[in-house]
Amino acid sequence: MRNSLPFLLGVLSVAMSGTLCAADTVPNPQSVVVTVSKHGGATQVQMLEGHTHLSPAVPWTPARVSQALREMPKPNEQRGKALHGEMFCASCHGVAGESLSDNWPSLAGQRAEYTYKMLLDYQSGLRHENETASIMKAEAELLTKQDMADLAAFYSAQPLPEATHIADAATTRMIRKGEASRLVTPCASCHGLHGQGGINESPALAGLSRDYFIRTMQHFRDGKRNNDSVQAMRAFATPLTDAEIIALADYYAPVADK
Ligand code: HEC
Numbered sequence: 016m017r018n019s020l021p022f023l024l025g026v027l028s029v030a031m032s033g034t035l036c037a038a039d040t041v042p043n044p045q046s047v048v049v050t051v052s053k054h055g056g057a058t059q060v061q062m063l064e065g066h067t068h069l070s071p072a073v074p075w076t077p078a079r080v081s082q083a084l085r086e087m088p089k090p091n092e093q094r095g096k097a098l099h100g101e102m103f104c105a106s107c108h109g110v111a112g113e114s115l116s117d118n119w120p121s122l123a124g125q126r127a128e129y130t131y132k133m134l135l136d137y138q139s140g141l142r143h144e145n146e147t148a149s150i151m152k153a154e155a156e157l158l159t160k161q162d163m164a165d166l167a168a169f170y171s172a173q174p175l176p177e178a179t180h181i182a183d184a185a186t187t188r189m190i191r192k193g194e195a196s197r198l199v200t201p202c203a204s205c206h207g208l209h210g211q212g213g214i215n216e217s218p219a220l221a222g223l224s225r226d227y228f229i230r231t232m233q234h235f236r237d238g239k240r241n242n243d244s245v246q247a248m249r250a251f252a253t254p255l256t257d258a259e260i261i262a263l264a265d266y267y268a269p270v271a272d273k
């Protein structure tokens with residue numbers, strides 16, 4: 016039963032965000048068990064650091080991504096809004112998709128194509144970079160493609176959080192002009208001049224939670240996040256230092272964080 020599902024996820028979210036507030040660090044549970052149920056059955060996801068069980072998943076090609084996006088079901092935004100509450104997405108990602116924790120991504124204003132692809136990737140196990148991705152896998156396993164499209168449409172209809180857009184000259188240059196010597200293409204060419212997102216699955220970055228931004232860039236850099244098609248983000252993140260990633264995170268961080 017859908018409704019009984021995320022009680023534990025809700026408890027977990029409170030527990031994890033509590034840890035975050037107290038210590039002001041990234042929660043890193045050593046052992047958390049998430050129990051979810053579907054149609055009366057039960058699934059258990061054991062999150063032990065370094066011991067997450069992953070299902071094999073086929074990497075994307077650009078052609079397959081385009082096909083999957085073309086086949087995205089016609090969305091029903093109102094249904095997405097209801098699912099966002101019923102499935103407890105709101106407890107971690109915020110009532111209107113603006114995350115309350117710096118450690119969890121906001122979804123408000125995100126491109127529907129990107130959100131839809133992420134939910135497919137969590138469901139297939141292709142996106143599996145850390146133990147928090149296991150939470151999302153447990154959630155995504157309960158969703159149909161129609162559910163994913165509806166949720167994605169709801170988030171994309173919410174206003175994109177305002178970003179600080181504060182950056183030093185080097186960071187501004189990286190965003191607008193890239194860095195040819197290190198083969199970094201301008202972030203703005205795919206993510207938009209204001210971080211509003213680009214075409215296909217190129218996500219909006221404006222208002223992306225700061226700690227999450229840093230973590231996911233580091234995961235691209237070390238190859239743990241490898242769900243991007245043609246390895247583009249992995250290639251752009253690889254030459255970046257931690258200091259550069261943090262400066263980029265500050266630029267795209269929500270104004271409220273400053
Ligand atoms: C217990 C907390 C929790 C719940 C409940 C939860 N999420 Fe998440 N979600 C996360 C975390 C943490 C991440 C980031 C995981 C990572 O670092 O890989 C995430 C990532 C995502 C992403 C990827 C965002 C991005 O910018 O790449 C999407 C999309 C998403 N969640 C949608 C949902 C939806 C839809 C639901 C409800 C069906 C949901 N989440 C329920 C914690 C949660």
Ligand code: HEC
Pocket residue numbers: 120132189190199200201202203204205206216217218220223228231232242243244247248251263
């Ligand atoms: C050629 C296009 C392209 C360029 C240039 C590019 N990106 Fe990306 N980026 C993408 C795509 C496509 C994705 C989605 C990957 C996936 O499918 O998971 C992405 C994902 C991301 C994400 C993850 C967002 C989330 O919500 O999890 C971050 C952060 C990011 N890019 C930052 C950057 C930064 C910073 C730069 C510049 C240094 C940059 N990107 C340059 C195409 C690009």
